[in-house]
Amino acid sequence: MSEYDYDLFVIGAGSGGVRAARIAAGHGARVAVAEEYRVGGTCVIRGCVPKKLLVYGAHFAEDLVDAQRFGWQVDERSFDWPTLRDNVLAEVDRLNGLYGNTLENNKVTVLNGHARFIDPHTVEVDGKRITAARFLIATGARPAVPDVPGAEHGITSNEIFHLETLPKSMLIAGGGYIANEFAGVFHEFGTKVTLLNRSDTILREWEPALRDRLLTISLAKGLGFKFNTLIKHVDKTETGVRVHYHDDSEEEADQLLWAVGRVPNTEGLGLEAAGVETGSIGAIVVDEDSRTNVPHIHAVGDVTNRVQLTPIAIREGHAFADSVFGNKPWRVDYRCIPSAVFSNPPLGSVGMTEAEARNAFGSARVFTSDFRPMRNVLAGRNERALYKLVVNPSDDKVVGAHMIGPDAPEILQAVAIAIKAGLTKAQFDDTIALHPTMSEELVLMR
């Protein structure tokens, strides 16, 4: 028998922690996991999943308008936020139960409570001390809230899924994933949305042609944008908030949403007692095997601030469990990570932007298709899609694909396989088009 209570103790039952716990237990390890809020973590409880369901819900606003051009009489359109909110929260409850079952079926002990290190081999959860041979820190991240007076009068993505009523107006601070996704959603619900950007561009890391297209379409839909704008302080009003900007202007709205990035959850973890080092913004520093400076303590997912995406947290957790408990060492390959912004319309991207390719190769061959999807043409909806392929001129390999338009993320996932596999533009061209689709553009760009 081991001198410890468990072979592995996982802190945080989110995307990375649940995968690692399940796989390690499958390899025969005795595993416990502590979760202070709800099993499933950010993605399932208050991230990807409920967000995507709201995106689906929001899109009916346009579908019901467009339907009339396709012969459907839609006499009355009205939207009931509590119905969608409660149905989404019920689905979250269902998934939360499934994640709990998965852990139980794999004989993982779940402890509900906040875990913190007492020493390098002991944690305390709700006053109970537990020892383990190894630890995995998978505590994720939380929304950043700027240090300005009155910031607490705003909400974050944690609260947005629970709103009592639909705000008539919403200011969204930030210009990244979360800001653009909720802007698209709440605009469709009828909320007057304004994005407040501290710089002069949204989605800074994205292919400029795509973000310009999203901005143009969003403006045409009626979303508001303020650039080079910083909030100085926030007052509470009877109906919501009054926001004071750095240029001394001010504005009122029913709701203020902070969407200004996410901070790793490393406070209150007792990392000093364990001797675990943190770096920039408090993220845990790890090597390529997700190992911290303390050899028996690993960390995966958002808490390491490498790439804040669910599939990455899952893969890091899986690689850790296979490598340490399954005698099957492998590492996560961070090249060609596909990602999407579920804005309206959505964006999908994988590989190098045109500028990145020019920097890396000295030049790049670029192919674009700027088209109005067939469905939008009949609907009379003046929204164009834009696809862009970036090719390395020296070997003809497609090194980047960037798309904005209906279902772009769904299409992009398949393109990501081709790009990861190193296929050439000639091989794209050699593929017969599937007609009539939007994705056929990918093999027709000349």
Ligand SMILES: Cc1cc2nc3c(=O)[nH]c(=O)nc-3n(C[C@H](O)[C@H](O)[C@H](O)COP(=O)(O)OP(=O)(O)OC[C@H]3O[C@@H](n4cnc5c(N)ncnc54)[C@H](O)[C@@H]3O)c2cc1C
């Ligand atoms: C609104 C929103 C939308 C998103 N949409 C997408 C998307 O569409 N696609 C995508 O890939 N990613 C998306 N993400 C990002 C994704 O949710 C995260 O990258 C992912 O959840 C990270 O997984 P993780 O395991 O690192 O942490 P988490 O899933 O956050 O899990 C960490 C868990 O640890 C628990 N915990 C923290 N500290 C302790 C402690 N001391 N003791 C016990 N438990 C603790 C927390 O309660 C939490 O359950 C979104 C995020 C947000 C906020």
Ligand SMILES: NC(=O)c1ccc[n+]([C@@H]2O[C@H](COP(=O)([O-])OP(=O)(O)OC[C@H]3O[C@@H](n4cnc5c(N)ncnc54)[C@H](O)[C@@H]3O)[C@@H](O)[C@H]2O)c1
């Ligand atoms: N579809 C997806 O895959 C998805 C969706 C949501 C979140 N996520 C993940 O979660 C992470 C966090 O999302 P996010 O949107 O909060 O962060 P982000 O890093 O995408 O964007 C943060 C934005 O806030 C701005 N900003 C920072 N401080 C500010 C301030 N004080 N005032 C105004 N603006 C400020 C930044 O310039 C940036 O535009 C993302 O980076 C992503 O990895 C992914």
